[in-house]
Structure formats: C-alpha cells, structure tokens
Amino acid sequence: MVASRNAPRSSALHERARAVLAGGVNSPVRAMRAIGRDPLFIARGAGAELVDSDGACYIDYVCSWGALIAGHAHPAVLEAVSAAAALGTTFGAPTEAEVALAEAVAERVPGVEMLRMTSSGTEAAMTAIRIARASTSRERIVKFAGAYHGHSDALLAAAGSGLATAGIPASLGVPPAVAASTIVVPWNDRDALAAATAGADLPAAIIAEPYPANMGLVAPQPGFLEFLRERADACGALLILDEVISGFRVARGGASERSGVSGDLVVLGKVLGGGLPAAAVGGSRALMELLAPVGEVYQAGTLSGNPLAVAAGLATLRLLDAAAYARLESATRALAEGIAAAAGGREVCVSWLPGLLTVFFCASPPRDFAAAARCDTAAFGAWCRALLERGVYPPPSQFEAWFPSLAHTDAQIERTIEAARGAFEAIA
Numbered sequence: 258m259v260a261s262r263n264a265p266r267s268s269a270l271h272e273r274a275r276a277v278l279a280g281g282v283n284s285p286v287r288a289m290r291a292i293g294r295d296p297l298f299i300a301r302g303a304g305a306e307l308v309d310s311d312g313a314c315y316i317d318y319v320c321s322w323g324a325l326i327a328g329h330a331h332p333a334v335l336e337a338v339s340a341a342a343a344l345g346t347t348f349g350a351p352t353e354a355e356v357a358l359a360e361a362v363a364e365r366v367p368g369v370e371m372l373r374m375t376s377s378g379t380e381a382a383m384t385a386i387r388i389a390r391a392s393t394s395r396e397r398i399v400k401f402a403g404a405y406h407g408h409s410d411a412l413l414a415a416a417g418s419g420l421a422t423a424g425i426p427a428s429l430g431v432p433p434a435v436a437a438s439t440i441v442v443p444w445n446d447r448d449a450l451a452a453a454t455a456g457a458d459l460p461a462a463i464i465a466e467p468y469p470a471n472m473g474l475v476a477p478q479p480g481f482l483e484f485l486r487e488r489a490d491a492c493g494a495l496l497i498l499d500e501v502i503s504g505f506r507v508a509r510g511g512a513s514e515r516s517g518v519s520g521d522l523v524v525l526g527k528v529l530g531g532g533l534p535a536a537a538v539g540g541s542r543a544l545m546e547l548l549a550p551v552g553e554v555y556q557a558g559t560l561s562g563n564p565l566a567v568a569a570g571l572a573t574l575r576l577l578d579a580a581a582y583a584r585l586e587s588a589t590r591a592l593a594e595g596i597a598a599a600a601g602g603r604e605v606c607v608s609w610l611p612g613l614l615t616v617f618f619c620a621s622p623p624r625d626f627a628a629a630a631r632c633d634t635a636a637f638g639a640w641c642r643a644l645l646e647r648g649v650y651p652p653p654s655q656f657e658a659w660f661p662s663l664a665h666t667d668a669q670i671e672r673t674i675e676a677a678r679g680a681f682e683a684i685a
C-alpha cells in the first residue's frame with residue numbers, strides 16, 4: 258500500500274474544482290482546511306479502502322461520514338441497488354420497498370411506529386422540529402452546544418459559554434430572530450438544562466444527539482440521557498433524539514436501545530440509506546400523523562423514499578445481525594486501545610462506542626464542547642497529515658468521529674495502529 262506525499266492529480270482537480278464549486282467542494286469539512294491541507298480527490302473505494310485520483314490507497318475511517326457501515330461497494334448493497342435501478346430510478350409515487358424499509362426501522366427503533374422519509378438528515382431534523390412546534394403550539398427549541406443537526410436555520414445556533422443563553426446565529430444568513438428561538442445549553446450540564454426547561458416561555462422540544470459525535474464523541478455522563486427525558490416530560494416538550502450518526506450503529510436499535518431512553522421523535526440518516534441519500538423522522542402514530550396529508554404540518558420531497566436509496570438501506574440493515582454488532586464493537590475496541598497505547602507519552606484521550614471513536618488531543622476526556630474546543634487542534638492536524646502520509650484516511654477535524662466499519666479487517670486495524678504510532682512519533 259502506497260500513500261503518496263504529493264498528490265498532483267488531486268491538486269490539479271482541486272484547482273479545477275475551485276473554479277466551479279465553492280471552495281472546490283460540496284460540503285465544507287471535505288476541504289480538509291481544519292488539518293491544514295488540500296483535499297484528496299477519491300477515485301474509488303472497496304471494503305475499508307479508498308484509492309485517490311493519484312492511485313494512492315488509504316484505510317478509510319470516514320466511510321462517507323458514517324453512511325457506510327458495511328464499507329465501500331459491499332456486494333449485497335451493489336446488487337440491491339443494481340436490481341432496483343433496473344426497474345427505474347425514481348417514480349415520485351409510493352413503492353413496496355419503502356414500506357418494507359419503514360417496517361424494518363419500526364421493528365428496530367424503540368418508540369418508532371411510523372416514519373416520514375427524506376433525502377437528508379437536515380430535512381429530517383427540520384421536520385422533527387416542525388412537528389414538535391405544531392404539537393405543542395410552542396416555538397422555542399433547546400439544543401446542545403457542539404451538537405449538529407444539519408444546516409437548517411433554527412438549528413444553526415451556537416451558545417456562549419456558561420448558563421443557557423439565547424442562541425446567536427452560527428452562520429451568516431441565519432436571521433437572528435430565528436436563532437433566538439433556539440436555546441443552546443452546554444452538553445452534560447444539568448443546571449443549564451433545568452433552567453432552559455423552566456419558566457414562562459417553555460420549549461417545544463429538546464433536541465440532542467444522544468451520543469454526540471459532532472464535537473468529537475463526547476459521551477453523556479451517567480444519568481444525563483435520563484435527565485433529558487425527565488426534563489422534557491416535566492415541561493411538556495418533546496424529546497427529539499437525533500440518531501443520524503448513532504442509529505443502527507451503536508446498537509441494532511441505536512442509542513434508544515443502548516441507553517434505554519427513547520425520544521418522542523427520532524431522526525435517522527446515514528446507515529439508513531446504506532450510502533445513498535436517505536433519512537427519516539420517526540415517532541408515534543399520533544405525532545407522525547400531524548404530517549400532511551393526514552395532518553396540517555407540511556413536508557414533502559421529490560426524491561424522498563428514492564428506490565435506490567431504499568434498496569441500499571434495506572440491504573444494509575439486513576447485514577446488521579448480532580454477529581455484526583459484536584464485530585463492530587471488538588474492532589472499535591481494538592482500534593481505540595491500540596491508538597491510545599501508540600500515543601506513548603502524548604496527552605491523548607480516545608473516546609469510543611461500537612462503530613465510533615474520537616482521538617482527542619487533551620489530557621482528560623471532554624465533557625462538553627467548550628472542553629473539546631480546548632484540545633490541541635494544531636497537533637491533531639499535524640497527526641492527521643502524518644496519518645495520511647502513512648496510508649490512513651481519518652476524519653479531517655478534531656470535532657468529528659472516526660467510523661470503523663464491518664469491512665475493516667484485523668490486519669487493517671493493526672496497520673492503522675502502526676501508522677498512528679509512526680504519526681505520533683513524527684509530530685513529537
């Protein structure tokens with residue numbers, strides 16, 4: 258396996274891309290600016306490996322940001338997608354396969370009786386918020402600092418530190434009035450959450466990633482998920498669990514199953530589409546039937562429930578049996594323990610759950626976004642660049658999770674740990 262230091266073809270493609278795509282990419286983190294380098298353009302993937310446009314090969318831990326739990330180009334997924342494509346790629350009308358996928362989800366995810374499918378997690382989270390506002394006749398939303406729920410206006414708000422504050426927009430173009438209805442509280446902060454869910458102007462919903470992975474993986478403290486449920490119930494708000502990352506990954510039924518805490522609404526994506534665009538919001542019949550055409554909450558999508566995405570999703574869910582979850586757990590454990598040991602004397606903490614892992618460049622595991630933000634991101638960036646030189650493709654930001662998949666072999670995990678050791682030594 259050779260990973261070229263120079264990537265002349267990627268550089269040329271990046272140059273070409275920057276003329277016609279903003280920043281040369283279609284989603285910001287792909288630009289790799291957070292680790293101080295240009296993006297690699299990818300030519301193909303198979304199993305756990307990527308090949309870039311210069312022919313260099315990498316063990317991939319992005320796996321399309323968690324969509325590919327079975328790895329690249331899994332034969333069962335390809336076969337299902339090809340078979341579906343041969344029958345037509347989209348109809349804008351209901352199909353049997355989307356019913357089968359909804360049934361498969363309802364059977365797995367606690368509290369989900371019905372779904373509405375979308376093409377992206379952003380749309381699904383946005384729809385969950387709309388349902389919550391409609392069902393409670395309230396406007397405010399409580400979210401956690403450092404949690405990501407897609408890029409809709411209401412959810413692009415970030416907090417100052419300390420106690421609950423009215424959100425300020427995290428992006429130009431988000432009207433302050435919209436962000437102001439989003440209350441941002443620090444993750445794992447019971448007092449701030451209690452304050453945000455009491456008083457006169459109560460929230461429509463608390464939205465949370467149950468195992469937040471968009472500030473790096475920052476686990477809930479013992480009892481914190483139960484406290485979310487308790488506060489939502491106490492103030493009459495809905496609890497929206499955003500399981501776009503954790504769904505079908507940390508357990509068959511996602512975080513809801515693993516933690517025993519169910520949301521009123523669950524947002525799903527990534528694994529649900531098996532590497533094609535599919536996401537969904539799910540919940541009880543009473544809540545979901547607020548949506549048009551039964552109810553008066555409007556939501557729609559030209560490609561929602563797309564036959565190819567549904568076929569890929571169903572094929573992927575079928576691969577996820579008890580043995581698959583045991584493998585995901587043992588592979589992630591081996592990787593996490595190996596990287597932690599390879600760090601030598603460097604202050605590094607490895608947080609992990611089955612199928613998820615973050616290497617934090619700090620002395621103790623962060624408990625919230627403010628702590629994660631204090632990590633040594635410059636050293637992290639240098640380490641990631643050194644990993645790429647050694648044939649390992651990590652998520653190029655401290656505030657993301659690695660996504661080990663079922664395709665990662667023991668030998669690839671060993672090679673990754675060796676590369677991690679070499680990369681730590683190189684930046685020492």
Ligand code: PLP
Nearest residue numbers: 377378379405406407499501502
């Ligand atoms: N929610 C979470 C927890 C996510 O991690 C993401 C994307 O990474 C989203 C929502 C948005 O999903 P999408 O990128 O499909 O719009």
